[in-house]
Amino acid sequence: xxxxxxxxxxxxxxxxxxxxxxxxxxxxxxxxxxxxxxxxxxxxxxxxxxxxxxxxxxxxxxxxxxxxxxxxxxxxxxxxxxxxxxxxx
Amino acid sequence: xxxxxxxxxxxxxxxxxxxxxxxxxxxxxxxxxxxxxxxxxxxxxxxxxxxxxxxxxxxxxxxxxxxxxxxxxxxxxxxxxxxxxxxxxxxxxxxxxxxxxxxxxxxxxxxxxxxxxxxxxxxxxxxxxxxxxxxxxxxxxxxxxxxxxxxxxxxxxxxxxxxxxxxxxxxxxxxxxxxxxxxxxxxxxxxxxxxxxxxxxxxxxxxxxxxxxxxxxxxxxxxxxxxxxxxxxxxxxxxxxxxxxxxxxxxxxxxxxxxxxxxxxxxxxxxxxxxxxxxxxxxxxxxxxxxxxxxxxxxxxxxxxxxxxxxxxxxxxxxxxxxxxxxxxxxxxxxxxxxxxxxxxxxxxxxxxxxxxxxxxxxxxxxxxxxxxxxxxxxxxxxxxxxxxxxxxxxxxxxxxxxxxxxxxxxxxxxxxxxxxxxx
Numbered sequence: 001x002x003x004x005x006x007x008x009x010x011x012x013x014x015x016x017x018x019x020x021x022x023x024x025x026x027x028x029x030x031x032x033x034x035x036x037x038x039x040x041x042x043x044x045x046x047x048x049x050x051x052x053x054x055x056x057x058x059x060x061x062x063x064x065x066x067x068x069x070x071x072x073x074x075x076x077x078x079x080x081x082x083x084x085x086x087x088x089x
Numbered sequence: 090x091x092x093x094x095x096x097x098x099x100x101x102x103x104x105x106x107x108x109x110x111x112x113x114x115x116x117x118x119x120x121x122x123x124x125x126x127x128x129x130x131x132x133x134x135x136x137x138x139x140x141x142x143x144x145x146x147x148x149x150x151x152x153x154x155x156x157x158x159x160x161x162x163x164x165x166x167x168x169x170x171x172x173x174x175x176x177x178x179x180x181x182x183x184x185x186x187x188x189x190x191x192x193x194x195x196x197x198x199x200x201x202x203x204x205x206x207x208x209x210x211x212x213x214x215x216x217x218x219x220x221x222x223x224x225x226x227x228x229x230x231x232x233x234x235x236x237x238x239x240x241x242x243x244x245x246x247x248x249x250x251x252x253x254x255x256x257x258x259x260x261x262x263x264x265x266x267x268x269x270x271x272x273x274x275x276x277x278x279x280x281x282x283x284x285x286x287x288x289x290x291x292x293x294x295x296x297x298x299x300x301x302x303x304x305x306x307x308x309x310x311x312x313x314x315x316x317x318x319x320x321x322x323x324x325x326x327x328x329x330x331x332x333x334x335x336x337x338x339x340x341x342x343x344x345x346x347x348x349x350x351x352x353x354x355x356x357x358x359x360x361x362x363x364x365x366x367x368x369x370x371x372x373x374x375x376x377x378x379x380x381x382x383x384x385x386x387x388x389x390x391x392x393x394x395x396x397x398x399x400x401x402x403x404x405x406x407x408x409x410x411x412x413x414x415x416x417x418x419x420x421x422x423x424x425x426x427x428x429x430x431x432x433x434x435x436x437x438x439x440x441x442x443x444x445x446x447x448x449x450x451x452x453x454x455x456x457x458x459x460x461x462x463x464x465x466x467x468x469x470x471x472x473x474x475x476x477x478x479x480x481x482x483x484x485x486x487x488x489x490x491x492x493x494x495x496x497x498x499x500x501x502x503x504x505x506x507x508x509x510x511x512x513x
Contacts, residue, residue, distance in 0.1 A: 013220070015196065017121070017168040021114050024123065026170040028198055028221055033123065033170075035111055 002054060002076045007087035009049040014083050018042060025083050034083055041074055048084060112349060118356040118403035121167035122393065126371040127361045129157070129185065130177040131467035134206050137229070137240045139268060139309060141372055142362070143300040144177040145469035150364040154184040156384070160361065161188070163389050164197045171198030171221075175371070177363065177467075180207035186215070193221040202227055202266060204244060205251025213251075213258035225264040225292065226251050231279035235272050239309075252287040264331065265289045268296050271308070274315040277322050281330075292331040293323070298430040298440075299372040300463050306431070316443060317342065338423035338439045341416035352425055355380065355402035359393065367392045369402060372426035375464050409436025416444065423447075432460030 002008070010016065013029045022036040023045075036042045043061040051057035054075060058068050078084045132147035133140070152160070164172065172192065179185055180203050192199050200223040208216075208224070216222055226248050230236025233245035255263050265284040267273065273280070277293075284291040298306035311319060320339040323330065327347050334348035354370035361367055365383040368374055380399050381392035393399065408414075411422045422428075423439020431440040432454055438446035451457070 015168070015170055015198075017170070019114070019119065021111075024119075024170075026123075026198075028171075031223065037111075 002072065002079050003086075004054040004072055006053055007048075007051070008054055008057070008075070008079070008084050009087050010045055011083055011085050016042070016045075025078075027081070027083055030082055032081055034078065034081055036074075041071065044071060044075070045078070045084065049087075112351055115349065115351060115353065115357050116403070116405070118399065120394065121390075122169055122359055123353075123357045124171045124173060125164075125169060125359050125361060126173045126175060127160075128175050128177060128363050128371070129179040129188070130182050130363050132181050133176055133178040133204075134181060135178065135204055135241045135244055136469050137244075137301070138305045139229075139239060139270070139296060139300075139302040140468075141297060141299040141302055142175075142177065142374060143463055143466045143468050146467045147177075148364050148467060152363065152365050152383070154187065156365070157184070157188050158191055160365075160383055160389060161192045161195055161197055163383075164192075165195045167390055167393075169197060171200055174199055174201035176202075178204055178206060186212070189219075189222065193219055199223070200225060200264075203251070204240070205248045208251035208254050210254045210258065213254040213260060216255065217258040217260040223263060224255060224260065225266040226255075226289070227266050227268075228280075228283075229268050229270065230273050231276035231283060235276065238272065239270065252283075252289060255289075256287045261288055263287075263289050264292045266292045266294065269293055269311060269319060270296050271311055271315060274311050274319055277319070281326070290331060291329070292333065293319075293335075294333050295335040295424070295427075297372040297424065297426055299426055300374065301468065303430050303460070303463060310441065313443075313445075313448075316441060320346075320443075338420045338441055339443060340419040341414075341443045345419055350419060350421065352421060354378075354425060355399040359399075361389065367396070369398060370426060372424070373429065375429065375461055377429070377461070378426075379464075407436060409434065410446075411436070411438055414438075414444065414446070430460060430463070432457060 011027065013027055015026045015028070017024045022038045023042045025034045025036065036045065040061060040063065044057055044063065047057040047060045048054065051060050054072060058071060063071050075084060128142055130147055130151060131142065131144045133144040136145055179201055189199055189201070198221045202225040205226050216224055227240070228236055228245070228248045229239045230245065236245040237243065252265070265280065265287070267280055281291050296302060296306065296310050316339060319336070320342050323332065323336060323339070323346055324344060332346065332348065334350065336346055337348065337350040340346050340350055354373065359367055359369055359380070360371040361383060362374065367380045367383060367389065369378040369380060378398065380396035383389045383392065385392065408417050408422055411417045420439070422436070423442060425435055427440050428435055428437065431451060433440055433447065433450050437450060440447040440451055
């Protein structure tokens with residue numbers, strides 16, 4: 001599980017391309033493609049860099065408490081594939 | 090063609106709260122390709138017998154440096170993640186390094202394929218320093234004997250030198266790219282060892298009957314037993330070997346191979362050839378798969394978004410003769426280009442269908458010689474031409490009937506040779 005209380009950001013080596021269904025992500029280091037299946041998740045990923053932590057980023061883009069767990073799980077998947085990374089404190 | 094996305098274990102991983110199938114979006118096509126193949130030139134120092142683009146000589150209509158940069162600008166606007174640059178041998182273009190630099194500074198990643206001829210220690214250092222470049226060295230035999238038979242004399246040595254230079258420059262994880270043939274399938278473990286030696290990653294792809302490959306496909310494509318051997322080997326090395334998703338027809342053996350298992354032609358990938366022609370896939374250089382040209386008004390984006398051919402490829406495809414097969418969901422009928430250039434119907438089985446349906450159709454063809462030929466041939470015409478077949482060529486030596494004596498040099502000949510004085 002990712003730590004929801006630390007700051008995160010999109011890896012600087014990742015390119016994001018918005019799509020009708022969400023977005024595609026490409027990591028130039030791992031050369032892996034990943035995708036975001038809805039625009040809210042894209043907003044969340046984009047909001048990470050300016051929020052003090054992952055939970056605050058959820059609030060910033062208006063994700064209701066009931067949906068928070070699955071969005072945090074999505075972030076976990078992205079962290080595992082190095083698409084997002086912890087910001088140095 | 091197959092989706093030229095490199096994936097090892099699982100391909101794109103969804104980070105998604107809602108369950109939708111990404112592959113459905115891909116099948117309907119995207120507003121811009123994820124990546125595309127761009128053959129920069131038809132010029133090549135080699136004459137590989139299986140060259141998918143029949144390369145050799147430069148085409149005088151080749152895109153200029155400025156035109157290439159305009160294409161890169163357009164790819165940047167469309168947010169294409171990266172281009173697979175090939176040829177021909179792309180590095181023989183004098184502006185190659187300039188274009189490479191231009192693309193990567195404009196946020197278009199570059200992966201290029203080379204036989205290694207220009208990968209000097211200096212160039213290797215330059216490549217190692219660029220985070221947005223990946224290099225693929227082509228090698229089709231783990232020994233000089235097997236490789237040079239396909240790629241030409243001393244090409245093994247050239248590739249090994251290039252890989253040594255890349256390793257010594259600190260380039261990590263570049264690719265060793267192998268087209269799997271009847272002669273090199275027994276060498277899979279040796280290829281892996283070579284890749285490991287140079288800190289490279291092994292990439293195996295499928296031999297297609299495209300370009301000059303059409304001339305040698307019958308004798309070089311893997312036998313049925315070898316296909317099984319290859320499939321087992323790929324499953325055993327799923328985490329370590331890239332395939333460009335090129336073997337999805339083998340998934341009909343049972344377990345799906347890693348990757349998307351989808352033909353991405355015109356949907357998420359395409360080819361731009363050296364003169365700017367846009368084809369659905371790099372293995373289908375034929376008028377039937379020509380969508381337009383980047384020099385047309387509207388450029389590449391309009392071709393990608395509006396060409397009739399691409400819109401048609403994004404329609405739901407019917408399985409035709411394959412739709413009743415239990416494995417259709419895994420193999421999707423295989424490779425369009427492989428079917429096309431072996432003269433098989435596009436809505437039927439792949440010529441290498443692992444269930445054997447392709448072989449039956451190949452055997453039943455009335456006239457195999459009438460299969461479509463690739464458009465355009467840029468093969469070297471200089472002597473000695475590369476033999477297109479490894480079969481012995483019968484030669485008969487004899488004297489010409491119309492010459493009575495062997496010719497001699499002018500000095501050696503009598504000044505009166507052949508002169509018969511008129512009768513007095």
